Amino acid sequence: MEMLSLKNEPIELRVAILKKMGYSSDGTFIFDSNGKMVVDPYVDEAVRIDNMVILHGSEIVLDSNPLSLAGYFEDHGEVF
Amino acid sequence: MSDDIPSNSDVLAGITKGLLEHAEEKAMAWVERFRNHEIIFIEDPCTIDRVKRQRKGPEWKMLGEVIKDRKLRLLAQMGLTLRELENDQEKTRSLRSKIHHRYGRDGLHIAEAVQNNIISNFIGLESPYIGEPVDLTNRVEKLLNDIEKYIVFIGPDDKGDVLVRRVSIRLDADVPDTLILFGAYKAKRVAISVRSKIEKAFSSYATSSVETKIKIIIFINKLN
Numbered sequence: 001m002e003m004l005s006l007k008n009e010p011i012e013l014r015v016a017i018l019k020k021m022g023y024s025s026d027g028t029f030i031f032d033s034n035g036k037m038v039v040d041p042y043v044d045e046a047v048r049i050d051n052m053v054i055l056h057g058s059e060i061v062l063d064s065n066p067l068s069l070a071g072y073f074e075d076h077g078e079v080f
Numbered sequence: 081m082s083d084d085i086p087s088n089s090d091v092l093a094g095i096t097k098g099l100l101e102h103a104e105e106k107a108m109a110w111v112e113r114f115r116n117h118e119i120i121f122i123e124d125p126c127t128i129d130r131v132k133r134q135r136k137g138p139e140w141k142m143l144g145e146v147i148k149d150r151k152l153r154l155l156a157q158m159g160l161t162l163r164e165l166e167n168d169q170e171k172t173r174s175l176r177s178k179i180h181h182r183y184g185r186d187g188l189h190i191a192e193a194v195q196n197n198i199i200s201n202f203i204g205l206e207s208p209y210i211g212e213p214v215d216l217t218n219r220v221e222k223l224l225n226d227i228e229k230y231i232v233f234i235g236p237d238d239k240g241d242v243l244v245r246r247v248s249i250r251l252d253a254d255v256p257d258t259l260i261l262f263g264a265y266k267a268k269r270v271a272i273s274v275r276s277k278i279e280k281a282f283s284s285y286a287t288s289s290v291e292t293k294i295k296i297i298i299f300i301n302k303l304n
Binding site for chain 1 (some may be wrong): 099100103104106108110111114118119120121122123124125127128130131132135150153157158161174175178179180181182210213
């Protein structure tokens with residue numbers, strides 16, 4: 001599976017991707033379809049649009065950091 | 081201005097509209113690829129690569145075999161990550177802060193114990209004397225779950241005599257099978273002096289150590 005980096009992608013594209021997945025953003029944080037702020041359960045912090053990863057498993061939006069990614073691998077296995 | 085020549089604001093609006101439409105099209109194509117399980121979206125590929133590489137490394141293979149508890153496994157992995165990030169102050173600070181925020185001071189100490197090779201050395205020392213793998217798991221998880229009780233992280237400003245008292249009280253009161261002292265840089269010297277005083281005061285315990293130029297891990301083990 002290809003890892004597509006959003007590092008150099010503009011905010012408009014990030015927002016558009018999130019919208020297509022049923023999320024929204026105020027330009028900083030991310031909200032789910034119920035308008036609830038998306039919180040990364042592995043670090044217990046709100047996910048910021050400029051540092052997000054979107055992974056499989058019901059389209060999980062997480063903060064991009066080693067603790068969250070290791071947690072994801074523990075829960076889902078190394079699926080990519 | 082002639083009707084044929086667009087104003088600056090019209091040009092800007094056109095460019096913005098064009099960019100948004102382009103973003104929409106790109107997003108649609110990418111999300112479709114995501115849903116087909118062809119791609120995932122990430123910020124920095126290095127972060128994922130580092131985590132994946134670590135999970136394939138020999139130390140994680142050993143730790144992962146022994147540590148079964150999910151929280152402890154995560155913290156152990158973070159210890160390996162902290163070790164790898166030791167030369168990157170900003171990333172180290174950020175990860176330590178996330179570990180502390182989610183798992184508190186004990187969680188950070190568990191990660192530090194792995195970062196500083198304390199747990200791998202402990203497993204290396206204990207495994208020859210333990211029959212069943214499950215017993216080793218219990219022993220290591222007990223140590224990690226009660227890290228403040230079994231590992232003394234010596235700080236650079238800690239006073240030797242205060243530490244000797246603290247360690248003596250623990251050995252007298254809890255009679256643990258193992259108590260571990262860890263010191264780095266300035267604290268290494270303090271750890272060595274505490275060790276020699278404990279050796280003299282407790283004949284029922286034996287010490288051994290693993291050290292590098294800057295760090296020392298001292299194991300104080302109860303004699304059977």
